[in-house]
Amino acid sequence: NAGVMQNPRHLVRRRGQEARLRCSPMKGHSHVYWYRQLPEEGLKFMVYLQKENIIDESGMPKERFSAEFPKEGPSILRIQQVVRGDSAAYFCASSPGLWETQYFGPGTRLLVL
Amino acid sequence: RKEVEQDPGPFNVPEGATVAFNCTYSNSASQSFFWYRQDCRKEPKLLMSVYSSGNEDGRFTAQLNRASQYISLLIRDSKLSDSATYLCVVNNAGNMLTFGGGTRLMVKP
Numbered sequence: 001n002a003g004v005m006q007n008p009r010h011l012v013r014r015r016g017q018e019a020r021l022r023c024s025p026m027k028g029h030s031h032v033y034w035y036r037q038l039p040e041e042g043l044k045f046m047v048y049l050q051k052e053n054i055i056d057e058s059g060m061p062k063e064r065f066s067a068e069f070p071k072e073g074p075s076i077l078r079i080q081q082v083v084r085g086d087s088a089a090y091f092c093a094s095s096p097g098l099w100e101t102q103y104f105g106p107g108t109r110l111l112v113l
Numbered sequence: 114r115k116e117v118e119q120d121p122g123p124f125n126v127p128e129g130a131t132v133a134f135n136c137t138y139s140n141s142a143s144q145s146f147f148w149y150r151q152d153c154r155k156e157p158k159l160l161m162s163v164y165s166s167g168n169e170d171g172r173f174t175a176q177l178n179r180a181s182q183y184i185s186l187l188i189r190d191s192k193l194s195d196s197a198t199y200l201c202v203v204n205n206a207g208n209m210l211t212f213g214g215g216t217r218l219m220v221k222p
Contacts, residue, residue, distance in 0.1 A: 043157065058209075059209070105156060
């Protein structure tokens with residue numbers, strides 16, 4: 001049973017470009033979560049999604065960030081017009097249901113030049 | 114005040130030592146509790162869930178004190194491979210994990 005998959009593992013963007021991060025949950029998991037870890041800091045919740053629905057986006061920055069989890073395909077975290085402060089590790093997690101253990105993917109490390 | 118607080122360390126211990134980490138949380142409505150382990154530049158991995166009755170998994174023992182809002186992790190007979198950052202994690206709302214800043218452990222030969 002493959003774990004949570006994320007790609008790309010590393011992404012370099014110049015200021016003003018767009019970043020698209022992908023996450024495929026574990027088989028049988030319908031709940032997806034995105035977390036961000038800034039350098040030398042702890043992980044912070046960004047958004048929680050189920051298929052075709054954003055359930056909780058209380059941790060998402062108000063501008064430039066969006067997330068989706070379409071009926072088919074992976075969940076996407078999209079960052080428009082990236083700035084240097086967006087440089088971080090972005091981790092996706094999945095679980096089979098609420099209150100159940102969340103399993104993390106290997107993360108995407110975004111570097112904005 | 115941070116919602117989940119941990120001593121950042123580092124804790125430098127020799128192989129075979131016993132080491133304990135503590136964590137406090139501020140939300141009295143928190144429902145579930147975990148210790149995750151994070152190796153350098155890797156993803157967090159679940160070490161163990163934490164229950165009010167306390168639980169043990171091999172060399173690892175976790176305790177939860179709801180009255181004091183305090184969680185602990187005890188590692189016995191430390192191994193070099195235990196070197197990592199240990200994350201205290203609380204689930205308040207069913208969907209959002211709140212992480213402490215982590216406690217760094219370095220086990221030396």
